[in-house]
Amino acid sequence: MSAVIETEALTKVYEGALKGQDVHALKGVSLTINRGEIFAYLGPNGSGKTTTIKLLLGLIFPTSGTLRILGKTDINSAAVKRNIGYLPEGAYYPEFLEGEEVLRFYGQLYGMGGRELERRISEVLDTVGLTHARRRLVRGYSKGMRQRIGLAQALLSDPQILILDEPTTGLDPIARKEIRDILVELRDRGKTLFVSSHELLEIELISNRVGILFEGELKTLGTIDELLTDRDVTVEIENTTTEKLAKFSEVGVAIEDSVDNRYLLRIPADTSVFKVLDMCRDMEIKLVSVRPRRETLEELFVRVVGAAGKVKENVQ
Amino acid sequence: MTNLLTYLRGPWAIAVYTWREGMRKKTLVGFLILSLLVIFGSNFVTAFLYESGGSEGPTSDVDTKLIKDICITAIAIFGILITIFISASVVPTEVENKVIYTVLSKPVRRFQYLFGKFVGVQLIVLLNLCLMGILFFFALYFKERVWPTLLLWSLLVTYFEFLIVSAFTFAVSCTASSSVLPTIAGLFIYITGYLCEYLKDTAERAGQTTQVLDALIGKIAYGLYFVLPNLKAFSRIEKQIVYAQPNDPVQAELIPQLILLSLVYCFAGYILAYWIFRRREL
Ligand SMILES: Nc1ncnc2c1ncn2[C@@H]1O[C@H](COP(=O)(O)OP(=O)(O)OP(=O)(O)O)[C@@H](O)[C@H]1O
Numbered sequence: 001m002s003a004v005i006e007t008e009a010l011t012k013v014y015e016g017a018l019k020g021q022d023v024h025a026l027k028g029v030s031l032t033i034n035r036g037e038i039f040a041y042l043g044p045n046g047s048g049k050t051t052t053i054k055l056l057l058g059l060i061f062p063t064s065g066t067l068r069i070l071g072k073t074d075i076n077s078a079a080v081k082r083n084i085g086y087l088p089e090g091a092y093y094p095e096f097l098e099g100e101e102v103l104r105f106y107g108q109l110y111g112m113g114g115r116e117l118e119r120r121i122s123e124v125l126d127t128v129g130l131t132h133a134r135r136r137l138v139r140g141y142s143k144g145m146r147q148r149i150g151l152a153q154a155l156l157s158d159p160q161i162l163i164l165d166e167p168t169t170g171l172d173p174i175a176r177k178e179i180r181d182i183l184v185e186l187r188d189r190g191k192t193l194f195v196s197s198h199e200l201l202e203i204e205l206i207s208n209r210v211g212i213l214f215e216g217e218l219k220t221l222g223t224i225d226e227l228l229t230d231r232d233v234t235v236e237i238e239n240t241t242t243e244k245l246a247k248f249s250e251v252g253v254a255i256e257d258s259v260d261n262r263y264l265l266r267i268p269a270d271t272s273v274f275k276v277l278d279m280c281r282d283m284e285i286k287l288v289s290v291r292p293r294r295e296t297l298e299e300l301f302v303r304v305v306g307a308a309g310k311v312k313e314n315v316q
Numbered sequence: 317m318t319n320l321l322t323y324l325r326g327p328w329a330i331a332v333y334t335w336r337e338g339m340r341k342k343t344l345v346g347f348l349i350l351s352l353l354v355i356f357g358s359n360f361v362t363a364f365l366y367e368s369g370g371s372e373g374p375t376s377d378v379d380t381k382l383i384k385d386i387c388i389t390a391i392a393i394f395g396i397l398i399t400i401f402i403s404a405s406v407v408p409t410e411v412e413n414k415v416i417y418t419v420l421s422k423p424v425r426r427f428q429y430l431f432g433k434f435v436g437v438q439l440i441v442l443l444n445l446c447l448m449g450i451l452f453f454f455a456l457y458f459k460e461r462v463w464p465t466l467l468l469w470s471l472l473v474t475y476f477e478f479l480i481v482s483a484f485t486f487a488v489s490c491t492a493s494s495s496v497l498p499t500i501a502g503l504f505i506y507i508t509g510y511l512c513e514y515l516k517d518t519a520e521r522a523g524q525t526t527q528v529l530d531a532l533i534g535k536i537a538y539g540l541y542f543v544l545p546n547l548k549a550f551s552r553i554e555k556q557i558v559y560a561q562p563n564d565p566v567q568a569e570l571i572p573q574l575i576l577l578s579l580v581y582c583f584a585g586y587i588l589a590y591w592i593f594r595r596r597e598l
Pocket residue numbers: 014015023024025043044045046047048049050051052089
């Protein structure tokens with residue numbers, strides 16, 4: 001696997017007007033993004049996701065550390081920029097132009113023109129599903145349409161790398177699904193995607209690797225399969241009483257869910273499953289199922305960020 | 317050759333885009349319409365005076381002078397306001413509405429971006445000057461029934477006067493994320509450019525005494541006089557051309573010098589803009 005984006009000990013300090021007002025937005029972030037993967041860049045608000053992305057695009061400059069894209073350190077060179085498609089956070093496009101004019105403008109910035117550009121414009125408009133609105137002014141676009149035109153301009157040069165800052169924020173469920181499908185299709189065509197997001201459920205469905213940022217530090221980095229291990233086991237039971245259920249709580253088994261007379265017990269990784277099964281047999285509780293339970297990305301996120309937050313509290 | 321063309325395609329697209337966007341700004345269109353009304357109106361004013369004046373001969377010269385006065389003042393005031401306003405706003409607007417994020421993420425280097433923006437500004441300034449100039453041209457034509465071709469030279473010099481102010485206003489705007497500060501700076505540059513000749517007087521007068529402080533002030537004033545653009549030199553020639561008085565002939569040999577000077581200032585302004593913008597955090 002070849003690295004497409006590499007950062008090493010990337011640090012960014014936004015200097016404040018006064019001493020002591022500096023914001024340490026990134027603290028030594030080292031990342032490697034490989035070709036052909038969807039990398040999910042997660043973190044709470046203000047953790048430094050957008051800052052990292054702006055650094056990658058040369059919109060701001062690192063305080064220290066190095067950046068390498070497609071093996072090159074001159075990330076502003078045309079060769080690199082031609083191969084990056086960028087969708088900024090929230091979409092901003094020339095309001096007084098029609099959808100296709102916006103794309104024509106951006107296409108010209110790539111040095112494209114003529115029939116080739118027109119063909120490409122039609123293609124990307126079709127990909128993002130905006131063909132019907134191509135002759136309408138961007139001023140009249142809805143939030144979702146703006147996001148789509150943003151994706152379209154990112155795709156114009158058929159770049160190898162796509163850097164998307166919260167691509168599905170503010171979209172309806174169907175639009176989200178459509179965008180997700182587009183991202184997966186791009187990945188399957190060998191593109192590399194760097195996606196920042198707060199939508200953990202949907203990002204879990206599509207991403208290969210995940211990085212979780214907290215206050216400018218990378219707390220977790222790994223593939224989905226490594227990180228979301230089968231940690232716990234759930235046991236589904238039927239026909240029980242509250243006294244019996246209380247017994248389970250005593251040994252640290254939580255009730256995760258209940259429907260009518262059915263209860264879902266969650267057995268943490270450090271408790272023996274057999275002990276719980278024995279208890280069920282002794283109390284004559286009807287067993288429905290026993291299943292390994294994979295942690296969700298959301299739980300991982302809460303665990304990592306929660307732990308990081310706690311450490312911080314203790315230090316203070 | 318084709319290489320150079322592809323290299324310029326990006327900046328040119330930005331210039332055209334800047335021009336299209338600029339011509340939609342309400343303030344700019346407002347100034348333009350106002351100036352055109354004033355220039356157009358100058359004809360009516362003189363026609364009215366002519367009516368009440370009664371006789372033909374003697375008033376005609378006065379009328380023409382009046383038209384010239386009104387038009388030249390309108391072009392100077394509205395022209396510079398438009399120039400400053402547009403030079404001060406194109407970059408801050410784009411930083412503010414964040415279109416710049418997507419533009420700079422394309423294969424466009426920052427100096428190319430600035431170049432495109434600057435050319436776009438000049439397109440707007442030129443277009444406005446042309447519109448005002450054309451009306452002035454016809455206003456004079458209808459008065460005197462001869463084509464005032466020399467007027468074109470005056471407009472040319474006016475443009476190069478504006479170019480200096482435009483370049484430095486543009487440079488200041490590259491530090492800002494709103495157009496207020498650079499607009500004020502632009503006005504300041506313009507006024508300083510007009511007061512520049514007083515610095516020379518100051519320098520000469522200070523040189524006449526032997527006091528150390530005076531000498532120092534003299535040196536500073538002289539230095540400033542040397543560095544700052546002397547905009548009065550431009551307007552003097554413009555007026556000489558327009559009024560064409562036999563006792564105040566046009567110093568035609570100064571025109572190429574002033575144009576060259578303007579280009580040098582413009583280049584310096586652009587370099588300054590780039591130097592400011594090169595490492596700017598967006
Ligand atoms: N231009 C700036 N000047 C000063 N501080 C800034 C600037 N931009 C961002 N910051 C600060 O840097 C930190 C990281 O911000 P960043 O925008 O990267 O967060 P984020 O992870 O993208 O958050 P969100 O999920 O809300 O988009 C925040 O504390 C923010 O206040």
